[in-house]
Every structure is written in C-alpha cells, then in structure tokens.
Amino acid sequence: MTNHYERIKNKKVLVTGGLGFVGHNLVKTLVDDYNCTLIVVDNCANSNPAILGSHIDKVAFSQISVLDTDKLFPLLADVNYIFHLACKQISASGTEPLDDLKVNAESTLLLLDYIKNNPLPALERFVYASSCSVYGSSTILPISENDPTIVLSNYAATKLLGENYTMIYNRSNDIPTSSVRYSNVFGYGQSPRNPYCGVLGKFVHNALTGLPLCVIGDGEQTRDYTFVSDAVNATILAAVHPKALGEVFNVGTGIETSVNRLAEIIKESVPGISIEHLPERDIDNIRRRSTNIEKIHQQLGWSPLINIKQGIDETLKWYKNTL
Numbered sequence: 001m002t003n004h005y006e007r008i009k010n011k012k013v014l015v016t017g018g019l020g021f022v023g024h025n026l027v028k029t030l031v032d033d034y035n036c037t038l039i040v041v042d043n044c045a046n047s048n049p050a051i052l053g054s055h056i057d058k059v060a061f062s063q064i065s066v067l068d069t070d071k072l073f074p075l076l077a078d079v080n081y082i083f084h085l086a087c088k089q090i091s092a093s094g095t096e097p098l099d100d101l102k103v104n105a106e107s108t109l110l111l112l113d114y115i116k117n118n119p120l121p122a123l124e125r126f127v128y129a130s131s132c133s134v135y136g137s138s139t140i141l142p143i144s145e146n147d148p149t150i151v152l153s154n155y156a157a158t159k160l161l162g163e164n165y166t167m168i169y170n171r172s173n174d175i176p177t178s179s180v181r182y183s184n185v186f187g188y189g190q191s192p193r194n195p196y197c198g199v200l201g202k203f204v205h206n207a208l209t210g211l212p213l214c215v216i217g218d219g220e221q222t223r224d225y226t227f228v229s230d231a232v233n234a235t236i237l238a239a240v241h242p243k244a245l246g247e248v249f250n251v252g253t254g255i256e257t258s259v260n261r262l263a264e265i266i267k268e269s270v271p272g273i274s275i276e277h278l279p280e281r282d283i284d285n286i287r288r289r290s291t292n293i294e295k296i297h298q299q300l301g302w303s304p305l306i307n308i309k310q311g312i313d314e315t316l317k318w319y320k321n322t323l
C-alpha cells in the first residue's frame with residue numbers, strides 16, 4: 001500500500017500562520033517527522049515565536065503579514081507545499097470585518113493569483129485551512145461537505161470565500177489546491193489567553209489553575225472536537241494525496257460531545273474542581289454539530305486516532321508541564 005505521507009519527506013514547505021495553534025503543531029511535525037525545510041510566516045498578531053521552542057532554530061521564520069506581498073511572494077520560489085493557515089479569528093471577525101476579509105480571503109486570492117501569473121514549477125500542493133463554521137446553524141447531523149452552508153459570521157463567510165478561491169483557481173488555472181474544514185480543534189499548544197481557544201482550552205486552563213469550569217446555558221450544546229495531532233495528520237494527507245487534489249474535506253471525528261460531558265471528563269482527571277452555570281449568550285446560536293468524515297476516510301484513508309478522553313488527558317499533561 002502506498003504511504004502517501006512519504007511524498008512530503010525532505011521537501012520545502014511554507015506555512016502561513018505557522019506560530020498559531022494548529023500552525024506550530026504542523027510545523028513541528030513537518031520538521032520532526034518529515035525532515036522538511038520550513039519557511040514559517042506569521043505576523044505574531046496572535047502568537048509568539050517562543051511557542052516553537054527550540055524548533056525556531058530549525059526553521060526560517062519571517063515575521064511578516066500575509067498581506068505584505070512584496071515580502072511574501074519572494075519566499076514562494078522553489079517551495080513544494082504551501083499550507084495557508086494565517087487567519088483573523090472568529091472572535092474578532094465581527095468587530096474588524098475588513099481585516100477579517102483581508103487576512104482570511106484576500107490573502108488567499110493574492111497568493112493564488114500570484115501563482116497563476118508566476119507559475120511555481122516545484123509546487124505540489126496549496127492547502128487552505130477552512131472551517132466547519134461554514135455549516136453555521138445547519139441541523140443536519142452529521143454534516144457532509146455537500147450539505148448546504150449557512151454562514152452566521154463574517155469569519156465563516158470569509159473562510160468559505162477563501163475555500164472557494166482555492167476551488168476556482170484549481171479548476172480554471174490548474175493550481176494544485178486542497179482545503180480542509182476543521183471542526184473544533186483542541187490540544188497542546190493552545191493558548192488559553194486566545195479568545196478563540198474554545199471551551200476545552202478554557203476548561204483545561206481553569207481546572208489546572210483552580211478556577212471553576214463555566215458552563216454556558218444547559219451545557220447540552222454539542223460540538224465535534226478534533227485532537228490537534230489528528231488535524232495535523234489530515235492536513236498533511238490533504239497535501240500529499242493525489243485524490244485530495246481540488247477537493248475539500250471535513251476534518252472531525254463524527255462524534256458529538258456536550259459541554260457537560262467535557263466538564264465530566266475533566267473532573268475525572270482533576271477531582272475537586274467546581275462547575276459554574278452561566279446564562280446563554282446571543283452568540284451561542286449553534287446547538288449541535290458533528291461532521292461526517294466519510295469523504296476523507298473513503299477517499300484518503302484518514303481516520304482520527306485520538307478520542308476525546310485521550311485528547312483531554314494529553315492536553316492536561318501538556319498544560320501541567322507548561323503552566
């Protein structure tokens with residue numbers, strides 16, 4: 001059986017948003033497991049080079065914006081893979097909508113259009129990090145890539161736009177693109193100070209610092225939580241697999257977990273923590289979500305390896321050593 005992952009070994013890779021939560025985990029994996037030569041692009045809007053630890057010396061880091069094309073485009077020469085992860089976070093997309101549009105979508109268009117006009121012969125794949133937030137308030141469970149999108153935030157709109165650009169430039173200009181729609185990624189390296197670290201990041205942080213876990217509403221709202229190493233492996237597979245070309249894939253587990261269940265799991269590992277209930281907010285407008293992962297499973301042979309309990313335990317371990 002072909003090991004598609006082998007294809008990225010020793011290759012030159014550029015990761016935008018490479019200091020972010022998913023980005024720095026991707027960078028470390030590409031360096032450690034695949035001996036890739038890394039160019040990491042990040043403007044540190046929401047991150048710090050320290051997150052890479054000693055890996056910072058193993059990569060070429062450029063502290064630039066993805067919108068600074070004069071500095072970005074020359075970095076693209078000879079790269080084999082581009083992973084475009086830089087983003088404006090969902091929490092800021094309502095208050096800074098133009099910035100959200102620029103970082104999430106315009107930068108994608110600029111990159112693709114540059115590649116169209118200045119073909120990069122070495123380029124094997126351009127991977128765009130999209131989001132299951134494009135499904136919005138859909139009540140379809142589990143939701144598939146072909147189900148309707150219902151965008152509820154500027155972030156979801158600009159993520160979908162970025163994704164659509166990758167599809168258009170693939171179909172019309174033969175640029176080798178793939179997109180992954182992540183579902184609630186969690187795990188080590190997620191800063192609890194990051195306003196979009198998600199409920200799990202906040203719960204883990206609070207549990208280990210003696211603060212109560214704040215459950216909003218009745219706690220029966222569900223999401224499909226994906227452990228970061230699974231998300232990273234799916235992203236690399238979307239880059240190397242021939243059947244991922246021009247496609248978009250859900251990256252999740254297919255399993256719904258309620259906020260109450262998350263709190264229970266954490267309580268099992270950190271006894272003595274308290275749980276506080278807070279009233280529902282206007283923004284809590286998505287009751288349930290789980291993603292159908294048949295497409296990535298059937299087409300690329302990917303399945304998540306880490307279940308929610310294992311993922312939470314790994315995350316607790318990491319936070320204990322880091323905090």
Ligand SMILES: NC(=O)c1ccc[n+]([C@@H]2O[C@H](COP(=O)([O-])OP(=O)(O)OC[C@H]3O[C@@H](n4cnc5c(N)ncnc54)[C@H](O)[C@@H]3O)[C@@H](O)[C@H]2O)c1
Nearest residue numbers: 017020021022043045046047065066085086087129131185
């Ligand atoms: N974490 C999740 O659960 C999740 C879910 C769905 C989709 N995604 C997508 O996956 C990707 C990675 O998400 P993440 O959780 O690692 O986000 P993150 O916020 O941790 O990382 C994003 C990185 O982009 C950088 N950045 C922001 N603006 C930039 C600019 N103009 N130029 C260069 N760098 C810039 C930030 O400094 C940060 O390091 C994003 O595209 C996001 O939309 C993430």
